[in-house]
Amino acid sequence: MLKNYFKIAIAVLKRRKFFTFISLFGISFTLTILMVATALTDKMISPDYPDFKRDRSLYVERMEFKNSKEGWMNSSNVSRYFLQHYVAKLNHLQMVAITSTSKASNAYVNNKKLVINYQYTNADYWNVLEYKFLEGKPFAQKQIDNAEMVAVITRETKEAYFGDAPSVVGKYISADNINYRVIGVVENVSETVRNFSGDMYLPYSIAKEDGNSTNLMGGYNAVLLAKSEDDLPKLRNEFAQMVKRLPIPTDFDKLYCNADPFFTSITRRLGGDATNEAVGKVISMAAGFLLLFLLLPTINLVNINITRIMERSSEIGVRKAFGASSKTLVYQFIVENMILTFLGGFIGIVLSLLVIFLINETNFVSNMRLSINLTVLCYSLLACVFFGLLSGVYPAWRMSKLNVVKALKA
């Protein structure tokens, strides 16, 4: 049966090549755009090098003071003092990775300027995040305590600064006019992994800042690692309780600081604020945008499908006259439409591979490597099915209501 449908579908596709082209063009391009968007989103949301422990991590980025009477607001990243005195003492916490916001410095190599983004981290940073060391090793607590001038650099920085030297551990890199001894080289990090993509990592003890300040705000972010996945809600709860007890600076009466799971930290940044996680809001906005984007190609396809099906009214009339039920016919046309959609989907996958190849080749976002993996493929398949059904059902329904006599007459 299906084999017959398949044969008929192919025959019909060959019949009016221009219409076939329009349908395939519409389907394949729509799916290409969807697939590239899915690949991008997947890159943003799925665990990615070096941040693989997302299922038991909480992210602390911002703190906000508010004066509800005057409407003043002050918001910034958190301070090391806050992380070491309040956060590190939480019971459900296994480790905390501390990293400063990225700062830029300049190095001059052979009269060429090199911009090096560096961040200060603690020793546990290297245990929470799984950087791949190409050579050397990270700095340990001992080196932080001694405030040693050591640095971990990325492969990109190594190549830009030292050229193609085989090993650079023990050599010195001069940034900001300070010489740091290189102790490790790590694989490049994609720019999409915010907070962890730098060119150089330094021990926080050599940061030029006031180490005795007791401000809660500063220039640091943190990843809190829970002992297990089950402990994550407990840790989050404990963190919230701890925030309630924080001393609020004068001039303000409210203090907000959140430890969010990864996805929540993204939605909060996109559409929420200190008190609003905005998970639902961001998802519904994305879904709404997607629906709007799909509406045009779908209506277009429905239009084309109706004209194509009506062209075959004599065939429909004959089949109905010989006793085919409307149901069978609807089923047949939906299957035919699915075949068309999957053909378009296949072309779409080829096009997506091409676009993704181009994005990777041109290094559109620094060090980002997009790939079409199983997740993306599954979603595309789902989109194909959805698209095929959406554009097939209405025309098939219209066709099934055709009057046999009229259909035969045409």
Added chain:
Amino acid sequence: MFKHLFKLIWNKRKQNFLFLSEILISFLVIFAVFSYLTYYYQNYRKPLGFEYEKVWSITYGNRQLPKDLDSLNTFYDNLTKSLKAMPQIEQVTYSGSNYPYSDSFMSTGLTHKGKKFNNVSDFRVSDDYQKVWNISLLEGRWFTPEDAVSKDRGVIINETLKTEMFGTQNAAGKFISDYNGANKLKVLGVIADVKMNGDFVPGNNAMFSRLDTGYLRWTNTALLKVRETADATFESKLYKLMATATNSSVEIQHVDEMRDARNKQTIIPMTIFIIIASFLIINVALGLFGVLWYNINKRKGEIGLRRAIGASGNAVSYQLVMESIILATMSLIVGCFFAIQFPLLNIYNVPASVYVISILISIVFIYALVFACSLYPGKQAAGIHPAIALHEE
């Protein structure tokens, strides 16, 4: 004629429903794209108001600088002297962190004659700022060192703000007050508008005040106007000088590169948006073409009859093109009803002209699209030989 066409369309309203909704959605998509484009183009057309080509910015940490004001002033005087001693440097000035293209903003409020002005960009700059950027003065004067000891705090405002406050009168020498009306500010001069956030983003109301000693502690940006001879060798020398002087991390940036980066933030999303929109439009055009072609082919009998009675080929194709145009008009009326809400409700605070222009462009665009898609099928229909058409029936 039109009445007749309407009747024809009305009789086929069911088939035409999808056609109508397709045009409606296309119109809205195109309206969105053109709104963006018009908005950016209007901003792009405005003069930049300053020169960025030979300006470098130096950001340095200020925690290691002397704490008491006298030694801080001395420090800055010495720094300026040693910078100006370099032959490649033409002008030196200091500013808050919100210099052009820096992606950092500071705003404040002002009051004038009981009217409040919110969201005025607040720039703290030292004396040679105007020379570094080559900003043109429309009236009054720029800051001088004597302003440090004058009784009233002097400010310089930009043209838009001046027009909002004083209309066509001169503003120089008049007084305005800060947000809660406590302090009087004397307007020393008016400068032309400057677009500080990229070529596609409009500059908003701006006020410049002189960097006073109190604010000097927070200052962490120096701006230099350099000569043609400034190269990487000079830059590393400059870098060493700044790093030793401030004893902190230093970053030197070229403002022209920062401008490119800022513009990229507008251009890249815009390009992606245009690519997606044009794909949608091509898709729609092909679809319309296909549907019209099919519909006209289905009406061979009717057309043959008209030809047999004596209608010319042109009259037939005119009728078919007109039908599509009327269909498009129906959709456009509905679409315009939605689109006109934007300028009426002043959504997104964009000038109404942007929306009006884009509505007009979109209407023309849709008509052109429908016309182009129905022209060929119409011509084909006109070429039908009446005898053959009637024979088929």
